[in-house]
Amino acid sequence: MQAAKLLRELVALPSVNPGFVRAGDPTAGEHRVGEYLAARAMQLGLEVDRQEVLPGRHNVLIRLGPARPARQRILLAPHLDTVVAGEGQLVPRLARGRLYGRGACDTKGSLAAMFTALAAVAARRRRPQDTEIVLAGLVDEENLQAGSRALARAAFRADLAIVGEPTRLDVVTAHKGDLWLRLETRGKAAHGALPHLGRNAVYEMGRVLAVIEGEYAAHLRRRRHPVLGSPTVSVGRVSGGTQPNIVPDHCAIEVDRRTLPGETDAGVMRELGSWLRRRGLRVRMSDIKGAPSPPLETDPRLPWVQELMRCVGQRRVVGVHFFCDAAVLAAAGIPSVVFGPGDIAQAHTAEEWISLRELEAATRVLTRFLEGLP
Ligand SMILES: [Zn+2]
Structure with a gap:
């Protein structure tokens, strides 16, 4: 022993x-x-x-x-x-x-x-x-x-x-590899009583979240590796706005994306970016992992x-x-x-x-x- x-x-x-x-x-x-x-x-x-x-x-x-x-x-x-x-x-x-x-x-x-x-x-x-x-x-x-x-x-x-x-x-x-992304939406602040004068970054992010949870995740499930199965996506964090009576001009989410052999970090970012753009959604995207995890x-x-x-x-x-x-x-x-x-x-x-x-x-x-x- x-x-x-x-x-x-x-x-x-x-x-x-x-x-x-x-x-x-x-x-x-x-x-x-x-x-x-x-x-x-x-x-x-x-x-x-x-x-x-x-x-x-x-x-x-x-x-x-x-x-x-x-x-x-x-x-x-x-x-x-x-x-x-x-x-x-x-x-x-x-x-x-x-x-x-x-x-x-x-x-x-x-x-x-x-x-x-x-x-x-x-x-x-x-x-x-x-x-x-x-x-x-x-x-x-x-x-x-x-x-x-x-x-x-x-x-x-x-x-x-x-x-x-x-x-x-x-x-x-x-x-699998692991990529952490930060996605940000920008809007325009306004008085909470006059929301039509602003552009709500949280609502915009809500549409981004719906795409990620729905179509994008379904698209990933169709991609399969013989041993590892499918890549995954999960939103782990959300933050945005300052207080109830201000239309928020900023919202951010942090996303965990597990990658398959053959996928690259740059390729994943390009793909997700164009996926959102094609649906009329504009985000700023950055890699926040600190070190590549292929x-x-x-x-x-x-x-x-x-x-x-x-x-x-x-x-x-x-x-x-x-x-x-x-x-x-x-x-x-x-x-x-x-x-x-x-x-x-x-x-x-x-x-x-x-x-x-x-x-x-x-x-x-x-x-x-x-x-x-x-
Ligand atoms: Zn260990």
Whole structure:
């Protein structure tokens, strides 16, 4: 039960994404987890590099390479950060074969399985002769993916990245992208008693909303991907006007648009803009995500993807709905899949847990895969 023991240690080390708490919050930052792993790796004789991503926040890269120059590289890429920890979630608790605590499933379970598998390969007399294995503990996945973006920017190369997220032990090769848009309508202010002298921006937005909820959403439902289904649109926020007796001259909505492989952010904005224009509606549109979050679609027939699927015993192609670091690495040219123990349904919840049986199964799969590398 090595992975389970490590996971308990990791859950007890808070690594809440600093983007979600006040400055100086004692649970903030990935450094405790990163330094703990670095120390454990050095005890095993592994090479450790740190890549500063943001002030005081480092990706930790743990390397196991052959003596001669490696001919290929496999990247294990779990993230180190978690969402905010609720009361008692920093004390790991074991009950009925489950480990409870913040990050147990998202994604310290993957981290523990990957580290344990790497340690098992490092302990063998016969290590891979041509392959370098790099475990990169990445910062900031839960917020803006600054960790994976920094790795991509540094032109890091690999033949396969296995991104650790709870996939219930499925090898996932596709997920949707995510685009956040702000749409604004402009009107003309007037006295509430003389509305005919103004132009009501809220009414105008009402017509925009009707188009998005009706025709546009129906149009998206007709577009289908074999694994991911249809793209979606959802309006998550609306604001406009100042007080009842003023005809509002401004209204804004914020829209979540989940994209399919083949759709681009620019293409989606063009399409929605012309969809509205053709119905006589004028909006100002801007991308407010802050960082592009493209969809993921990796060819499941790639040899190393096939090999990992063989280790799992998986035949079918699997997609998920959540966005993760895999798309960022894939956009930088690294063939990427998502794999890990646990269920995303438990991630981010007040009762986050992981099945220890699944944790051990993930560790076995990863160990088998890494030991089989040339
Ligand atoms: Zn995650």
